[in-house]
Amino acid sequence: MGWLDANLISVLNGFALAALLFLIAVGLSLVFGTMDVLNLAHGSLSLIGAYLGVALVGDGASIGAFVLAALLAAVVGALLGAALAAMTSAITDHLRQALLTLGVALIAADVLRELFGSDPERVSAPAALAGSVDVLGRPYPVYRLSVVAVAVVIGLALYYVLERTQAGAIVRATVADRGMVEAIGIRSQVVLLGVFGVGAALATLGGLLAGPVLGARPGLDSTVLLLALVVVVVGGLGSVRGALLGALLVGQVQTLGVSLLPGQASFLLFGAMALVLLLRPRGLLPSPYAHAGGHA
Amino acid sequence: MRRALVPGVVVAVVLVLVALPLFLTPYPISLVTRILAFGLLVVSVDLLTGVTGLPSLGQIAYFGVGAYTAGMVGVHVTDNLPVQLLAGVALAAVAALVTGAFVVRTSGIVFLMVTLAVGELTHRLADGLDAVGGSNGLAGIPPGTVLPGGEPLLIAGFVYWWVLAVFLLGMAVALVVSRSPLGRAMRGVREAEGRLPALGQRTYAIKLAAFVVAGAVAGAAGTAWTAQNRFVSPGDLAFSVSAIALLSVVLGGAGTLWGPLLGAAVVIVVRDELAAYVAGYGELLLGVLFVVAVYALPRGIAGSRLRRVPSVKPA
Numbered sequence: 001m002g003w004l005d006a007n008l009i010s011v012l013n014g015f016a017l018a019a020l021l022f023l024i025a026v027g028l029s030l031v032f033g034t035m036d037v038l039n040l041a042h043g044s045l046s047l048i049g050a051y052l053g054v055a056l057v058g059d060g061a062s063i064g065a066f067v068l069a070a071l072l073a074a075v076v077g078a079l080l081g082a083a084l085a086a087m088t089s090a091i092t093d094h095l096r097q098a099l100l101t102l103g104v105a106l107i108a109a110d111v112l113r114e115l116f117g118s119d120p121e122r123v124s125a126p127a128a129l130a131g132s133v134d135v136l137g138r139p140y141p142v143y144r145l146s147v148v149a150v151a152v153v154i155g156l157a158l159y160y161v162l163e164r165t166q167a168g169a170i171v172r173a174t175v176a177d178r179g180m181v182e183a184i185g186i187r188s189q190v191v192l193l194g195v196f197g198v199g200a201a202l203a204t205l206g207g208l209l210a211g212p213v214l215g216a217r218p219g220l221d222s223t224v225l226l227l228a229l230v231v232v233v234v235g236g237l238g239s240v241r242g243a244l245l246g247a248l249l250v251g252q253v254q255t256l257g258v259s260l261l262p263g264q265a266s267f268l269l270f271g272a273m274a275l276v277l278l279l280r281p282r283g284l285l286p287s288p289y290a291h292a293g294g295h296a
Numbered sequence: 297m298r299r300a301l302v303p304g305v306v307v308a309v310v311l312v313l314v315a316l317p318l319f320l321t322p323y324p325i326s327l328v329t330r331i332l333a334f335g336l337l338v339v340s341v342d343l344l345t346g347v348t349g350l351p352s353l354g355q356i357a358y359f360g361v362g363a364y365t366a367g368m369v370g371v372h373v374t375d376n377l378p379v380q381l382l383a384g385v386a387l388a389a390v391a392a393l394v395t396g397a398f399v400v401r402t403s404g405i406v407f408l409m410v411t412l413a414v415g416e417l418t419h420r421l422a423d424g425l426d427a428v429g430g431s432n433g434l435a436g437i438p439p440g441t442v443l444p445g446g447e448p449l450l451i452a453g454f455v456y457w458w459v460l461a462v463f464l465l466g467m468a469v470a471l472v473v474s475r476s477p478l479g480r481a482m483r484g485v486r487e488a489e490g491r492l493p494a495l496g497q498r499t500y501a502i503k504l505a506a507f508v509v510a511g512a513v514a515g516a517a518g519t520a521w522t523a524q525n526r527f528v529s530p531g532d533l534a535f536s537v538s539a540i541a542l543l544s545v546v547l548g549g550a551g552t553l554w555g556p557l558l559g560a561a562v563v564i565v566v567r568d569e570l571a572a573y574v575a576g577y578g579e580l581l582l583g584v585l586f587v588v589a590v591y592a593l594p595r596g597i598a599g600s601r602l603r604r605v606p607s608v609k610p611a
């Protein structure tokens with residue numbers, strides 16, 4: 001227990017970061033899995049969520065206002081996701097998708113910098129969750145534990161919808177064989193629009209929830225994008241469980257790794273990713289429905 | 297462009313490039329120098345991405361090996377530029393061989409992500425290694441000489457000519473390789489990797505050879521970068537540079553080598569020069585350029601005129 005005692009806070013921080021990364025990355029993964037679109041503007045979506053938090057509840061609002069802001073962020077994200085889906089629908093080549101979405105990300109970064117300035121902004125946790133509780137004798141922020149709880153609830157809901165409902169069955173079928181889904185009379189464009197909307201909504205929501213942990217600043221978009229890409233690729237593209245496992249791994253590497261091997265964390269992160277990909281090129285838990293995992 | 301015209305155009309372009317310092321002032325010359333060094337990096341990305349169908353975000357690693365090697369040789373051994381070039385290219389090729397042995401086992405998006413990891417690892421290594429200056433960068437590189445014991449190159453025009461020579465050498469290697477049997481095999485990997493073994497070709501060896509050649513070209517670009525700036529910092533190896541190098545390839549028209557070069561020139565001019573007129577909005581302009589290019593130039597700059605550009609699809 002000595003080791004756990006010494007590193008408890010790092011481990012807990014790892015879970016909190018994993019929760020946020022899961023929320024943000026799962027959308028990236030599903031959009032790639034269903035639409036075959038590599039959305040490099042995904043980090044910008046979550047930074048937009050974070051800045052919405054700065055503008056609406058930055059100084060510590062009531063829990064009700066915070067929830068309202070979170071819902072608003074999700075709606076904004078869904079709209080932006082629908083717009084991105086419309087923009088990318090005609091473009092099938094991954095490299096041109098990358099060119100387009102990175103272009104959008106560069107534009108978004110400059111617009112956000114113009115609106116909110118270059119200085120890092122802080123977001124306070126809602127008043128009711130601002131304190132700490134004792135976890136095994138150590139004080140730990142309630143807000144971070146709540147983030148984990150929210151991510152667990154959303155993850156379970158997502159899993160239920162995808163695996164147990166008809167809508168989920170259609171999405172899974174689109175991942176497996178888009179042409180066949182079209183052939184049985186379902187407009188795959190609508191499915192794709194829905195998935196992109198939900199994925200983007202989760203990214204902005206995750207960004208807003210990350211505000212009290214990571215803050216909001218220029219450059220956070222590409223940091224988050226890189227982490228989310230690592231999560232998705234390590235976990236396996238197009239898979240919810242993969243995104244969860246990837247997020248847990250990356251979360252621990254980024255927090256426990258930093259505290260155990262200071263200065264080596266990002267080295268560990270990309271080293272771990274390279275190792276996973278060389279051993280399991282399709283990721284640790286690839287989507288069982290995708291027919292081509294290592295395919296571009 | 298008709299085939300018969302190509303050699304004439306190439307000769308004319310090279311002559312203009314050679315004559316530039318006679319007409320331009322030092323500032324625009326340093327801009328063209330930067331374009332040539334970055335352009336050679338982009339050509340190395342195109343050798344993998346366009347010609348071989350392996351989209352890479354990792355060439356910055358070998359560019360970095362070349363740049364840092366040239367700098368370290370310059371600080372500790374000799375100010376002789378050809379020696380720095382040879383050392384940089386050799387080390388970059390060795391680094392590409394060692395990492396490529398693992399990396400080329402993957403393809404597609406996984407290749408993209410593994411090369412991203414290689415690039416980022418190199419970036420962090422440069423940032424953390426005190427022997428090469430750490431996060432402060434490698435400073436104090438003396439001005440280079442071309443002949444042993446010769447005069448150091450201090451004037452922008454002379455540095456430019458050296459960088460141009462390295463660029464032409466690297467470009468020649470890329471063109472010769474791309475037209476050689478190896479180049480045809482690389483295109484074969486892009487178009488139908490599964491069929492090559494049936495023809496008795498070993499795709500692993502082809503991809504590794506392509507990776508080493510591309511790494512060596514990127515290393516040469518790195519030494520040229522150092523020769524001009526006489527300073528290397530970890531920021532030169534950032535993810536954003538890799539991303540912009542890959543996007544220059546797509547913007548220019550992947551697989552044509554000269555198209556990506558134009559793409560690189562457009563990207564550098566837009567980001568570094570036009571941005572001066574709209575202070576602080578370089579990234580915004582670049583973003584608009586990328587978005588417009590995706591819709592307006594579906595096959596990149598090179599594809600907008602030529603009919604015979606092969607369809608570019610990563611395997």
